Amino acid sequence: MTADTGDATARQARIAEARRLRAEDGLSKSQIAERLGVSTGLLSKWLQGVDPPAWTKRPNAKDDLRERARELRRQHRSVPEIATELGIVKSTAYQWVRDIPLDADARKALFAREHSSTTGHGQMMAETRWSEYRAERDARQVERVNNAAESVSCMTRDELIRIGAMMYWCEGTKAKPWNSTRRITFVNSDAGLISVFLAFLRAIGVEQANIDFRVQIHETADAEAAVQWWAASVGVEPETFRRTSLKRHNPKTVRHNTGADYHGCLIVSVRRSRAIYDMVEGLVIGVVRAAGLPSAPCDPDRSDGSVIVGR
Structure with a gap:
């Protein structure tokens, strides 16, 4: 060695x-x-x-302060309130408590604290004035909504098809440069819009056997009840639905779509629908042109009621 x-x-x-x-x-x-x-x-x-x-290891002088901040957050205190009480900046308070979200009731209580009058009498007077205003506002809102709804007494087939095409272009799945799939897939949580879209599909000749349904819902909700609800809404048997798509739970997310009225979204897919997709895209282009481009004048008397879809 x-x-x-x-x-x-x-x-x-x-x-x-x-x-x-x-x-x-x-x-x-x-x-x-x-x-x-x-x-x-x-x-x-x-x-x-x-x-x-x-x-x-030396103890961190801020450990006790941080734990106090988290305790205050669990008592439904806002970030500014915590910062003021502990004598720290709001950004530090936020970093310490950002993983403890406020639930809906706590946010309402916080809003009430931040917007309440300084005296009980002032609060009572403000509530009296605003309750009268809200009642009048709500009455006007109902009247406007009802008048608009009653103005639509009927709809031609052409109108339904154009509305359905525009609805799809707003809410449906569209081809992208990185995904050129041209297939009809419509997703929505509004049963009324789903009903209109299914009427559009019937109007262009899509058979029920070519339509697939799938529920998309949060994993903490009652998925089976949602399938039953949507099946009754669209008028098909629950057994015909495809496997439910579950959204994974994120503990940091404050969800508002909960309770018995939450049914998730319904995914409506049409088999062998490339030609329908092409037709929808063309109708959207036509509507956009007719809405204002001088190169495509509109003939209001033209309404042959026919749309031909190749398969």
Whole structure:
């Protein structure tokens, strides 16, 4: 064995001893450096990757403050309220409590606190004035909605087809440069819009046997009940539905679509529908042109009621 080899072996032995004293005996760096006769700088290199013993860690002065902030958040306090009470900046308060969202009731209570009058009498007077305004506003809203609904007494086949095409272009799945699939897939949570879209499909001659249904719903909801509800809504047997698509739960997300009225979305797909997709795209282009381009004048008397879809 050469002198160099012996020195290297001795050095490795000292490194191993230093790491053992740190990990097993729990000595501080200064204690190990004194025992082995090395500098703390060199010792730091030897101890890379070895966690320091718990007794050498200094307590963080902000640990108690952070825990107090989280406690206040659990009491439904806002970030500004927490920052003010603890004497910290709002950004720090937010970082400490951002994983503790407020539920719907807590947000309502917070809104009430932040917008309440300074006195009970002032609050009562404000509520009286606003209740009268809200009643009048709501009555006007109902009247406008009813008048608009009654103005649509009937609809021609051409109108239904154009409406269906525009609905699909707004809410349906469309081909992209990175995904050129041209297939009719319509997703919506509104049973009324689903009803209109199915009427559109019937108007262009799509047979019921070529339409597939699938429910898309949050995994914490009652998926089976949703399938039953949607099946009754569209008038088919629940057994004909494809396997339900479940949305995974994100604990940090504050969900509002919960309760008995939540039925998820219905996915309506049409088999062998490339030609229908092409027709829909063409109708959308035509509607856009007719809406304002001078190069395509509209003849209001033209209504032959026919749309031909090749398969």
